Amino acid sequence: MTNPTNPTYRILSLGAGVQSTTLLALSAEGSLPRIDYAIFADTGWEPKGVYEHLERIEREIAEPAGIPILRVATGNIRNDALDPKHRFASMPLYILNKDGRPGMTRRQCTGEYKIKPIKKQVRDILGHPYPQRIPKGVFVEQWVGISRDEFHRAKDADVAYMHNRHPLIVDMDWSRADCTAYLQSRGLADTPKSSCLGCPFHGNQQWRNIRDHSPEEWADVVAFDAAIRAGNAPANASGNPLLGQAFLHRSRVPLDQAPIDHITAREWAQRQAALDTKAPGEPLKELEDGVTDGCSPWTCRGDEPQHGQDDFGLTA
Numbered sequence: 001m002t003n004p005t006n007p008t009y010r011i012l013s014l015g016a017g018v019q020s021t022t023l024l025a026l027s028a029e030g031s032l033p034r035i036d037y038a039i040f041a042d043t044g045w046e047p048k049g050v051y052e053h054l055e056r057i058e059r060e061i062a063e064p065a066g067i068p069i070l071r072v073a074t075g076n077i078r079n080d081a082l083d084p085k086h087r088f089a090s091m092p093l094y095i096l097n098k099d100g101r102p103g104m105t106r107r108q109c110t111g112e113y114k115i116k117p118i119k120k121q122v123r124d125i126l127g128h129p130y131p132q133r134i135p136k137g138v139f140v141e142q143w144v145g146i147s148r149d150e151f152h153r154a155k156d157a158d159v160a161y162m163h164n165r166h167p168l169i170v171d172m173d174w175s176r177a178d179c180t181a182y183l184q185s186r187g188l189a190d191t192p193k194s195s196c197l198g199c200p201f202h203g204n205q206q207w208r209n210i211r212d213h214s215p216e217e218w219a220d221v222v223a224f225d226a227a228i229r230a231g232n233a234p235a236n237a238s239g240n241p242l243l244g245q246a247f248l249h250r251s252r253v254p255l256d257q258a259p260i261d262h263i264t265a266r267e268w269a270q271r272q273a274a275l276d277t278k279a280p281g282e283p284l285k286e287l288e289d290g291v292t293d294g295c296s297p298w299t300c301r302g303d304e305p306q307h308g309q310d311d312f313g314l315t316a
């Protein structure tokens with residue numbers, strides 16, 4: 001009989017960024033309990049450096065320790081946005097409405113391209129694919145890479161068959177800097193941030209990094225930015241065109257002209273106005289660095305769990 005306090009499997013949600021790479025390495029070397037699987041949700045549009053890093057940690061860390069890395073996907077976020085025939089879960093694009101008001105499109109991509117395929121894989125691992133009912137007490141312990149400095153982002157999963165655990169906080173009491181130092185000591189100082197190449201949550205530093213070090217990827221994101229100006233292709237094809245213009249950069253300026261080399265006077269002024277009114281403003285650090293740990297499926301900004309719903313948005 002299944003013990004309701006013991007997980008059937010222990011898995012790692014592997015984004016291949018700093019924190020989740022740290023967890024994989026700590027488990028592989030025995031400093032933390034052994035995980036049964038690491039799951040990487042591939043949106044199809046990660047930077048080249050992330051795919052290279054993933055292959056390296058698989059070869060050098062996971063395989064020698066006998067930890068399978070499972071790659072899961074529901075599509076290719078870039079291609080799907082530009083394919084009029086494909087249903088598309090929208091990215092958080094910056095909008096300039098016809099009357100000049102700024103807005104943002106609703107972010108559905110994390111749920112669609114990351115959370116959904118991970119849940120599907122977990123159900124398969126547990127031997128109860130959708131829509132089978134998962135017996136009470138059958139669950140995975142899912143490790144999520146959140147460090148001490150980000151404890152406020154720790155959340156539980158929204159389904160009974162996944163229990164989130166945050167070993168960097170509860171077992172290690174490590175900050176992101178501790179993780180970075182640890183990775184450095186293991187020859188992994190160049191661990192990248194993981195997120196889609198053209199994620200609108202990038203800070204200026206990430207955009208500059210692509211522009212200055214990867215001309216092909218820069219051309220790719222600039223072309224994508226231009227291609228989504230009138231909205232995504234599936235929405236336009238279905239008769240729901242965007243009533244304005246869409247941009248990847250928060251300045252709502254075409255990416256190849258956007259102010260990514262400095263914080264603009266307007267951004268300083270907006271920040272000051274937010275401080276004056278005690279409104280939640282965007283910290284200047286975030287303008288430069290973007291979302292702290294890229295787009296982790298279980299901590300992604302704004303993605304509140306849909307309690308009472310199962311993997312496919314249906315009521316459990």
Ligand code: SF4
Binds near residue numbers: 077113194195198294
């Ligand atoms: S990295 Fe950005 S674009 Fe990609 S899934 Fe996450 S929020 Fe969406």
